[in-house]
Amino acid sequence: GAVVSQHPSRVICKSGTSVKIECRSLDFQATTMFWYRQFPKKSLMLMATSNEGSKATYEQGVEKDKFLINHASLTLSTLTVTSAHPEDSSFYICSARRPRAANYGYTFGSGTRLTVV
Amino acid sequence: DAKTTQPPSMDCAEGRAANLPCNHSTISGNEYVYWYRQIHSQGPQYIIHGLKNNETNEMASLIITEDRKSSTLILPHATLRDTAVYYCIVLNSGGSNYKLTFGKGTLLTVNP
Numbered sequence: 121g122a123v124v125s126q127h128p129s130r131v132i133c134k135s136g137t138s139v140k141i142e143c144r145s146l147d148f149q150a151t152t153m154f155w156y157r158q159f160p161k162k163s164l165m166l167m168a169t170s171n172e173g174s175k176a177t178y179e180q181g182v183e184k185d186k187f188l189i190n191h192a193s194l195t196l197s198t199l200t201v202t203s204a205h206p207e208d209s210s211f212y213i214c215s216a217r218r219p220r221a222a223n224y225g226y227t228f229g230s231g232t233r234l235t236v237v
Numbered sequence: 238d239a240k241t242t243q244p245p246s247m248d249c250a251e252g253r254a255a256n257l258p259c260n261h262s263t264i265s266g267n268e269y270v271y272w273y274r275q276i277h278s279q280g281p282q283y284i285i286h287g288l289k290n291n292e293t294n295e296m297a298s299l300i301i302t303e304d305r306k307s308s309t310l311i312l313p314h315a316t317l318r319d320t321a322v323y324y325c326i327v328l329n330s331g332g333s334n335y336k337l338t339f340g341k342g343t344l345l346t347v348n349p
Contacts, residue, residue: 124280126280154336154337156339163322163324163339163340163341163342164275164281164339165339166336166337166338166339169336211278213280213281215280215281215337217335226271226273226283226335226337227283228280228281228282229280230279230280231278231279231280233278
């Protein structure tokens with residue numbers, strides 16, 4: 121089956137530093153990947169759609185200069201949280217889509233717990 | 238994409254069937270009904286999806302009403318590991334970017 125690997129699973133960083141989160145599709149090529157953020161006891165909120173070889177599309181209210189997305193290959197998308205602050209602490213989840221799969225191929229990573237201190 | 242309405246929480250006894258309802262009264266003809274679940278601190282997991290016919294797989298059954306305005310996800314024999322938030326999502330099959338948008342879902346608690 122389709123597997124999406126997300127790394128790291130947990131990260132603690134100091135306020136003002138940047139953190140990179142990787143999302144890899146292990147056994148399929150993903151032309152489109154999605155990044156979500158989830159605060160405690162809240163639902164997943166879509167942040168941006170990452171398209172291989174082109175600029176990401178950000179949802180309204182998401183700062184593109186703060187959340188840098190790079191999708192340089194068909195198997196890797198990265199999310200960089202720049203100049204992180206405590207309010208950026210959250211659970212970040214990626215999803216990769218495999219076209220023409222039986223369920224349209226929405227597979228999710230296991231998530232990254234970011235804590236900014 | 239059509240919006241969905243789910244109860245915020247439900248309880249179920251272990252070994253019993255769990256029936257999770259979802260209303261999607263504004264669903265259009267080319268929109269599918271998807272179900273995902275999220276166990277605490279993990280990424281969402283695909284369960285099942287359907288268009289208008291009832292569907293069954295190794296995890297669950299999906300019953301869609303004839304007018305397609307509502308559906309029910311059935312876990313035939315709930316276990317403690319089925320405790321999770323279950324999301325019902327309606328998704329348009331057309332377009333080049335199919336974005337899964339999550340509502341609040343139903344927190345299913347399976348009790349021993």
